[in-house]
Amino acid sequence: MLDIKNINKKYKGEAVLQDLSFTLKAHEMLSILGRSGSGKTTLLKVLAGLETADRGQLLLDGQDLSPVPANQRGIVYLYQEALLFPHLDVFENVAFGLRLRHRPEAEIKKKVNALLQRLELPEQARKMPEQLSGGQRQRVAFGRALIIEPRVLLLDEPFGALDTETRRSMQQLLKRVSKDLGLTAIFVTHDLKEAMLMGDRLGMMQGGQLKIYGSRAEFIADESTGAREEARFWTDLHDLKLTK
Amino acid sequence: MSRFTKIALIGLILFPFAFLLMLSVGRQWPYPAVFPEQWSLGNWQLVLVGSEGLGNSVLLSVLLSLSVATLSTGLSFWVSRHIAYHPKREAWLSLAYFPYVFAPVILAACLQFFFIVAGLYGTFGGVLLAQLFITFPYGVIFFSSFWNERLRSMEELVKTLGGSTLQAYAKVLVPVAKGALMTCFFQLFLISWFEYGLTNLIGVGKVPTLTLRVFQYVNEANIFLAALASCLLILPPVALLWLNRAVVFRERIAP
Numbered sequence: 001m002l003d004i005k006n007i008n009k010k011y012k013g014e015a016v017l018q019d020l021s022f023t024l025k026a027h028e029m030l031s032i033l034g035r036s037g038s039g040k041t042t043l044l045k046v047l048a049g050l051e052t053a054d055r056g057q058l059l060l061d062g063q064d065l066s067p068v069p070a071n072q073r074g075i076v077y078l079y080q081e082a083l084l085f086p087h088l089d090v091f092e093n094v095a096f097g098l099r100l101r102h103r104p105e106a107e108i109k110k111k112v113n114a115l116l117q118r119l120e121l122p123e124q125a126r127k128m129p130e131q132l133s134g135g136q137r138q139r140v141a142f143g144r145a146l147i148i149e150p151r152v153l154l155l156d157e158p159f160g161a162l163d164t165e166t167r168r169s170m171q172q173l174l175k176r177v178s179k180d181l182g183l184t185a186i187f188v189t190h191d192l193k194e195a196m197l198m199g200d201r202l203g204m205m206q207g208g209q210l211k212i213y214g215s216r217a218e219f220i221a222d223e224s225t226g227a228r229e230e231a232r233f234w235t236d237l238h239d240l241k242l243t244k
Numbered sequence: 245m246s247r248f249t250k251i252a253l254i255g256l257i258l259f260p261f262a263f264l265l266m267l268s269v270g271r272q273w274p275y276p277a278v279f280p281e282q283w284s285l286g287n288w289q290l291v292l293v294g295s296e297g298l299g300n301s302v303l304l305s306v307l308l309s310l311s312v313a314t315l316s317t318g319l320s321f322w323v324s325r326h327i328a329y330h331p332k333r334e335a336w337l338s339l340a341y342f343p344y345v346f347a348p349v350i351l352a353a354c355l356q357f358f359f360i361v362a363g364l365y366g367t368f369g370g371v372l373l374a375q376l377f378i379t380f381p382y383g384v385i386f387f388s389s390f391w392n393e394r395l396r397s398m399e400e401l402v403k404t405l406g407g408s409t410l411q412a413y414a415k416v417l418v419p420v421a422k423g424a425l426m427t428c429f430f431q432l433f434l435i436s437w438f439e440y441g442l443t444n445l446i447g448v449g450k451v452p453t454l455t456l457r458v459f460q461y462v463n464e465a466n467i468f469l470a471a472l473a474s475c476l477l478i479l480p481p482v483a484l485l486w487l488n489r490a491v492v493f494r495e496r497i498a499p
Contacts, residue, residue, distance in 0.1 A: 048404050070403040077404045079397055087419040097405045100415070148406060 001025055002047075002152055002184070007056035009042055009208075016042045017053070018208040024152070027182040031199025032210065033192060033225060039208040040188040044154045047186070048077040060151060074151035080160040082137035084129035090116070090140050091125040097148035115143045118177060135166035139173065146181065153185040159194065171197055192226055261478065267471030287472050298457060302476055305437060305454040308368065309480075312375045313433035317425060320383025325417075327384065328391035337388055340381040348378065352445035359446055366450040374446040375439055379432045386428045390421060430488045434481055 002024040009017040016039045024030050034040045045051040047058065049070030058065040065073055084093050091112055092099075098108045116122050119139045129137060138158060145153060158174075159167045171194065178185060187198045195202060202219040203212045213219040220227040268287055270280030292299045327336040343351055355374060356365070364370030395417070402412040418425065440455050447456070454477050461470035 048400075050400050050403070070400070071406050071408055073404070074406075075404060077401065079401070081394070081397070083394070083398050083401055085398070085416055085420070087422075096415075100402075100405060100407045100411055144405070 001061060003057075003059040004047075005057040005059070007043070007046060007053045007058070009039075009046060009051065009053050011042075016208050017046070020056070020208070020210050022203065022210060022212050024184060024186065026184050028200045029178055029183065029185045029187055029198060030201050030203060030212075031195040032186060032188045032203040032205050033190065033195040034188070034205030035190055038205045040205050041156055043205070043210070044077055044156050044186065044188060047152070048075050048154055049073050050077065074148075075154060076145040076148070076150040076152075077154045078141060078145055078156060078158050080157045082129075082134075082141040084132075084137055084140055084144075086129055089126050089128050090121060090132070093129070093140050094143040094147055096144055101148070111147060112143075115147055118180075119143050119173070133166070134162050135170055138162065138170055142174065142177070146177070146183075151184065153183055155185060155187045157189050158187075160189075167194075174198070192230055196227070261475075264471045264474050264478075267468055268475050270468060287468050297452075298454075298473060298476065301452050301454045301457050301473075304368075304452065306480060308372060308375070308451075308453060309433050309436040311372055312379055312436040313429050315372075316376055316379040316383045316432050317429045320380055320428070321387055321421065321425065323380075324384045324387035325391055328388060329396060337385070340384040340388075343377055343381050348439070348441035349445060351377065352442045356445065365446065366448040368451055371443050371447045371451045371453075374442045375436050378439070378442065379435055382435065383428055383432060386431070387424065390424050395420070426488055426491060430484055433484060437477075437481060 004023070005021050007017050007020040008015070020043065022030075032040055032043075042051060046053045049065070049068065053066075060073070060075075085096065088096070094115060095108050095112045098111065113122070113125075116125055119142060121136065121139055121143070124132060124136060124140075129140070132140065141158075159170050162170060175198065177183070187195070189195050189198070196216070196219070201212065202216065203210055204219070204222070204225050205211075206224065211222075213222070219225055220231070223229075266280070269283055269285060271282040271284050271286070273280040327333055330336055346354070352374060355377065359365045359370050359374070362370075364373060398416055398420075399412045402416055403409075407415065438455055439453075440459060443451065443453055444456060447453075449456075452460075454473060458470055458473045458477055461473055
C-alpha cells in the first residue's frame with residue numbers, strides 16, 4: 001500500500017503541492033483529474049523519486065521512500081510520449097529492464113515473448129521504434145514498464161498524444177492488462193471521461209491540492225470536476241435531437 | 245553533369261594531392277622542366293626509417309591527436325550535459341567561448357608561466373593539456389545543442405526502470421549520441437592534428453608533431469621533404485573521414 005502524508009513542494013517560492021495526503025491500496029488504480037499546471041506531474045515525479053518533496057512522508061508497504069533513490073524504488077514513471085529507445089528494436093526495448101538486472105537470456109526470452117503476446121505485439125518484435133504506429137509505441141512502452149513487475153506504475157497522460165480511436169483501444173487494453181496483472185497504479189489525465197473509465201477510485205487536483213472521492217457518485221456530484229456539466233451537455237444535446 | 249565536367253572536377257580536387265605526391269618522390273627539378281628530372285623513393289626511405297625520424301613524428305601526432313580527441317570528446321559530452329540542465333546554463337556556456345577570444349598563440353603565452361611552474365613545458369603531457377584548452381570548450385559548444393528535454397526524460401525513465409546513472413550513459417545516452425560523438429571526435433582530431441601555435445610554444449620543439457615538421461621543412465625551403473610530410477599529414481584525416489562517413493552513413497540507412 002502507498003501512503004502519502006502531507007507532501008509539500010515549492011518551485012521558486014510558489015507552492016506546487018500543498019499538504020497532499022492520500023493512500024493507494026495494492027492492485028488499485030487511482031485516476032487523478034487535473035488541468036495543466038495543477039501539480040499532477042510534480043506529484044508523480046516526487047513519487048518516482050525524480051523530484052524531492054520539501055516536506056512530508058512517502059511510505060510504500062511501510063517503507064519510507066524518502067531516502068530511496070529512483071532506481072531502487074520499483075516505481076516506474078511513464079510519460080505522455082512513449083520514449084522508446086531509438087537504437088533498440090521492440091524486443092530489446094521491452095527486455096531493457098531485465099537486461100539492467102542481468103537476468104538470464106532464457107528468462108528474458110520467455111518473459112518478453114509472453115508479454116508481447118499479451119500486448120498483441122508478437123509480429124512487431126524485431127521492428128525498430130520508427131516503424132511502429134503511435135498506439136504500438138505506447139504498448140511497447142507499457143511492456144517495458146510491466147516486464148520488471150513494478151510495485152507502482154505511474155502514468156502521466158499516456159494517451160494524450162493518440163487519436164480518439166487508438167486512445168479508446170489503448171484504454172481498454174490497459175484496463176484489461178491492469179486487471180490481469182493486478183497492477184497498482186496512478187493514472188493522471190486532464191480528460192474527464194478517461195479518468196472515470198480508468199480509475200477504480202477518482203481524485204481531482206487543483207492548485208496543488210488533491211481531493212480523493214469516496215465514490216463515483218461523490219465525484220460526479222462535485223461541480224468542480226466538470227462531470228455534471230458534461231452530463232448536462234449530453235442530456236441537453238439528446239433532448240434537442242428528440243425535439244427536432 | 246556531363247562526364248567531362250565530372251572528370252574535370254575530380255581532377256581539380258585530386259590535383260593538389262597528386263602534385264604533393266609527385267614532389268615527394270622527385271629530386272632535381274630545375275626550371276623550366278615540367279616534371280622533376282629524377283624520381284626516387286629515397287626521400288620516403290630517409291624520412292620513414294632514416295635519421296629524419298618522420299616516422300616517429302607520425303606516431304607522436306597520431307598518439308597526441310587520438311588522446312586529445314578521445315579525452316575532450318568524452319569529457320565535453322559529460323560536462324555539456326551538466327551545463328545543459330543547469331539553471332545558469334547560458335553563463336556556463338559563455339565561459340566555453342573564452343579560449344576563442346584570444347588567438348592560440350596569445351593563449352599559449354598566457355599559459356606559458358603556469359606550464360613552466362608545473363614542469364609541463366616542452367613535454368608531451370604539456371602539449372596535450374594545452375590542446376585540451378582549445379578542444380574541450382569546442383566539444384562543450386558542439387554538444388550544447390544535443391541535450392534536450394526528451395533525452396532528459398529518457399534518462400529519468402532508465403532510472404525508474406532500475407538503471408544507475410552509469411547504465412543510463414552506457415545503454416541509452418552514448419548509443420543515442422553515437423553519430424554526434426563520432427562527428428565531434430573527428431573534428432577534435434582534426435583541430436589537434438593541424439594545431440601549430442600552441443604546440444610550438446608549449447612544446448618548444450621537444451614535441452615534434454608532423455604539422456611542426458611540415459613548417460620546419462617549408463622554412464628550410466626543402467620542398468621535397470615538405471611535400472612528403474604533407475602527404476603523411478593528410479593521410480590519417482582522410483582515413484578517419486572515410487571511417488566516419490562509412491559508419492554514420494551506414495547508421496542513417498539502417499532500418
